[in-house]
Amino acid sequence: MIRVFSGLLVVLATSAGAQEGPSFDCANAGSTAEELICADAGLAALDRRVAQRYAAALDKAGGAAGELRAYQRGWIKGRDECWKAEDERACVEGEYLRREAELVARWMLEEPTGTVFWACGGNPANEVVTMFFDTELPSVRFEQGDIVDTGVQVMAASGARYDSGGWYEGSFGRSIWMKGEGAVYSEHGPEGSTIYACVLTQRR
Incomplete structure (x- = not known):
């Protein structure tokens, strides 16, 4: 019984960590922007949210999915250029908020107000x-x-x-x-x- 309970704690802790972290593996963070996201709960939550929006857009993209993937890769490269900004965190946050807005509006992921x-x-x-x-x-x-x-x-x-x-x-x-x-x-x-x-x- 103790073993089962201990195992459950490990599973719950792992699950909570996954929910709090970004959509990518922080062990493979390849830019200062990704390192910043891994260390910042607010940015990690934004990363998960945009990843969910992107997945929803891919579901709707059909034959344009390849083009959407290419632009997403381009956006990631642009986000990683935030190391040049005076305030890197503000730059990264702004990039995520803009990308979410673009995905929602372009692919009609919500009803317009x-x-x-x-x-x-x-x-x-x-x-x-x-x-x-x-x-x-x-x-x-x-x-x-x-x-x-x-x-x-x-x-x-x-x-x-x-x-x-x-x-x-x-x-x-x-x-x-x-x-x-x-x-x-x-x-x-x-x-x-x-x-x-x-x-x-x-x-x-």
Whole structure:
């Protein structure tokens, strides 16, 4: 009976350790970012959360799973560059929050909290759809024709602004700055930037 109880304690301790640690094996930590995550319970919890989001996205990705895996590897490389930051922990935390927001918005891992339709550039046919998600770092999904992109909320002097930051999977950068019934929508590509004035046409 004592042996069984002792064995159970070992199993419970191992299980608790796995729940508190990150999604990867800390014995194989290959960067200062991973070492930091292994030593920080808050970052380890964020790592587990993003790993779960990534797994859910893979389940929905279908034929795009290979591309998603490649971008995830690219994101990990970017996260590991946080050693260059003045505050490495803040950088790593920010990378995880942004990645979670992107995965949720791109792969619709949650129901949007609201959807807004915009007519941009004085042309009703130039429609931009924005879907908003209540991730820890508030996020948006942009839809414009066949284009899908994501962004996160950034500081703005007034109104609400969301910016893709130019990182997301194949994106050169999009942003929308909303004030009341109007918005400024921007696209940034290799040939320069295009800025549209938009008006709200529908809200769900």
